[in-house]
Amino acid sequence: MAMANNKTHCFTCNKEKITFRCEGCSKRFCFMDLAEHKQILNDELNHIINNYDQFKQTINERKQNPSLIKQINQWETNSIEIIQQKARDCREIAIKSSQTFIYDIEKKFNNLSEQIKEIHKENEFNEIELNYLKNQLIEVTQELNNLSKISIQQDSQLFINEISIISSIKKSKFTFSLSKLHQ
Ligand SMILES: [Zn+2]
Ligand SMILES: [Zn+2]
Known part of the structure; x- marks a missing residue:
């Protein structure tokens, strides 16, 4: 001045x-x-x-990029919810189909048990009855082993939407020095 x-x-x-x-x-x-x-x-x-x-x-x-973290947390919560729902559904189906299957075998077995009690009580049996009872037990045992035919099938396709982080940021140029303004 x-x-x-x-x-x-x-x-x-x-x-x-x-x-x-x-x-x-x-x-x-x-x-x-x-x-x-x-x-x-x-x-x-x-x-x-x-x-x-x-x-x-x-x-x-x-x-910390809170908005990005928030989105990842949301994805995590949603994915867990989807998996838990699937697990609940599968557990329900597994229990139901196993119960239905075993119920039929149990019915057959109870019927055989009644027959044994009857024979025992009457005390009137021979090799024919004994063979029959032995074979029937083998048969229901084999049938029960069929339970292993109810199994889990794994799908290789992605069940949850996968996420990843991408960046399309290009570096910008800055004027770092005030002294350049006075030139
Ligand atoms: Zn003045
Ligand atoms: Zn001035």
């Missing part, structure tokens, strides 16, 4: 006074209004500093 030789109009108060030129806006101010002008610039700098601080805070928050 160089002192002017002649009195000129101050940009702020419009009075003819000794004025000083502001290098930034090229306007001329009287001593009082120059101080005022400087104060306004000072306030603006503080405002910018505030915004910079806020941005710094935002940067630190974004490092």
